[in-house]
Amino acid sequence: xxxxxxxxxxxxxxxxxxxxxxxxxxxxxxxxxxxxxxxxxxxxxxxxxxxxxxxxxxxxxxxxxxxxxxxxxxxxxxxxxxxxxxxxxxxxxxxxxxxxxxxxxxxxxxxxxxxxxxxxxxxxxxxxxxxxxxxxxxxxxxxxxxxxxxxxxxxxxxxxxxxxxxxxxxxxxxxxxxxxxxxxxxxxxxxxxxxxxxxxxxxxxxxxxxxxxxxxxxxxxxxxxxxxxxxxxxxxxxxxxxxxxxxxxxxxxxxxxxxxxxxxxxxxxxxxxxxxxxxxxxxxxxxxxxxxxxxxxxxxxxxxxxxxxxxxxxxxxxxxxxxxxxxxxxxxxxxxxxxxxxxxxxxxxxxxxxxxxxxxxxxxxxxxxxxxxxxxxxxxxxxxxxxxxxxxxxxxxxxxxxxxxxxxxxxxxxxxxxxxx
Ligand code: GTR
Numbered sequence: 001x002x003x004x005x006x007x008x009x010x011x012x013x014x015x016x017x018x019x020x021x022x023x024x025x026x027x028x029x030x031x032x033x034x035x036x037x038x039x040x041x042x043x044x045x046x047x048x049x050x051x052x053x054x055x056x057x058x059x060x061x062x063x064x065x066x067x068x069x070x071x072x073x074x075x076x077x078x079x080x081x082x083x084x085x086x087x088x089x090x091x092x093x094x095x096x097x098x099x100x101x102x103x104x105x106x107x108x109x110x111x112x113x114x115x116x117x118x119x120x121x122x123x124x125x126x127x128x129x130x131x132x133x134x135x136x137x138x139x140x141x142x143x144x145x146x147x148x149x150x151x152x153x154x155x156x157x158x159x160x161x162x163x164x165x166x167x168x169x170x171x172x173x174x175x176x177x178x179x180x181x182x183x184x185x186x187x188x189x190x191x192x193x194x195x196x197x198x199x200x201x202x203x204x205x206x207x208x209x210x211x212x213x214x215x216x217x218x219x220x221x222x223x224x225x226x227x228x229x230x231x232x233x234x235x236x237x238x239x240x241x242x243x244x245x246x247x248x249x250x251x252x253x254x255x256x257x258x259x260x261x262x263x264x265x266x267x268x269x270x271x272x273x274x275x276x277x278x279x280x281x282x283x284x285x286x287x288x289x290x291x292x293x294x295x296x297x298x299x300x301x302x303x304x305x306x307x308x309x310x311x312x313x314x315x316x317x318x319x320x321x322x323x324x325x326x327x328x329x330x331x332x333x334x335x336x337x338x339x340x341x342x343x344x345x346x347x348x349x350x351x352x353x354x355x356x357x358x359x360x361x362x363x364x365x366x367x368x369x370x371x372x373x374x375x376x377x378x379x380x381x382x383x384x385x386x387x388x389x390x391x392x393x394x395x396x397x398x399x400x401x402x403x404x405x406x407x408x409x410x411x412x413x414x415x416x417x418x419x420x421x
Pocket of ligand 1 (some may be wrong): 078260261262285286287299304
């Protein structure tokens with residue numbers, strides 16, 4: 001049995017090695033393909049007005065992404081109750097208000113709980129807020145000792161001191177560089193974050209997380225068109241927004257969804273499915289996020305679906321090594337966010353996420369913004385590194401690797417000041 005497992009493991013590693021060694025990083029090898037037109041319906045009708053976009057095209061595109069990419073949420077599940085677990089009006093050396101709010105959901109005899117960590121400027125007004133998930137627990141984004149450590153399942157990570165899938169004190173503050181808490185507060189925004197593993201643990205196991213609360217009798221995994229983990233995480237962001245509507249310190253009409261990498265894919269899907277998000281940020285979201293799948297540059301659909309079979313719905317598998325068959329591409333996901341402000345950011349050292357594909361995607365989504373009289377990425381010429389383009393649709397590529405940096409936050413804040421605040 002051990003031998004067999006070993007054999008299966010080696011096959012997997014070998015296939016991953018082959019897939020990754022076949023990765024294309026050569027622009028001249030990008031296949032030629034037609035960009036699916038956001039303003040042409042699946043029946044070939046040209047969309048000429050905002051009204052037609054909102055009545056005909058937007059719904060059919062959204063439905064396609066729901067049924068074939070991220071998966072549908074089987075039914076609605078509302079907050080059962082919320083509890084302020086902890087609150088301090090003099091947090092971060094007197095600089096901020098801090099709240100830790102637990103949301104509880106109940107269905108099918110099961111309970112799901114997750115905690116939102118919120119920092120707010122110390123004032124008496126309703127504040128705009130950046131909302132985004134973190135990868136290793138709320139306590140990793142700050143040195144603040146009061147932040148509660150989640151007991152949810154986590155991926156092991158030696159450098160974070162995570163063993164036995166359990167988060168510990170050792171990782172407190174390990175990810176402060178990704179969360180510019182001071183800058184955000186100084187600019188007059190709140191920051192809210194959630195450990196994504198509390199909503200759905202990031203593993204190919206659908207017995208846990210929010211999915212299990214919505215199964216029908218004897219169902220134990222989502223149907224082919226039903227939600228994967230990205231849709232589950234997006235759902236969690238929307239429920240946090242439900243809570244914000246009740247919180248007197250937060251301006252729920254000015255909540256910006258933010259996310260990095262897989263959580264950037266999540267941020268985009270949250271913004272597309274819930275139009276209450278006032279702005280959306282995709283930080284290095286790459287394949288299945290902002291970048292164009294049909295370019296097959298860097299990570300491809302076959303590779304992402306093999307490595308992370310739980311992120312998308314099962315229907316999405318049919319497009320692995322078969323991108324030509326896709327009647328849509330990811331710029332149309334971006335177009336679903338129109339006319340709300342959208343920021344797509346890439347990093348020079350993150351070729352796996354295909355920066356050029358992310359840029360072009362923002363460009364091709366722009367025609368829907370233009371329909372609303374808004375400016376986006378009008379040019380097809382990629383800007384130089386560290387030379388951002390700021391419009392309702394914004395874009396930058398910065399120096400450095402796959403990460404979130406102060407440079408990113410400086411730009412998100414500048415853009416939000418003009419287009420969201
Ligand atoms: C990578 C994956 C990317 C990206 C990234 C992340 O391994 O291939 O699509 O999502 O993980 O989330 O860190």
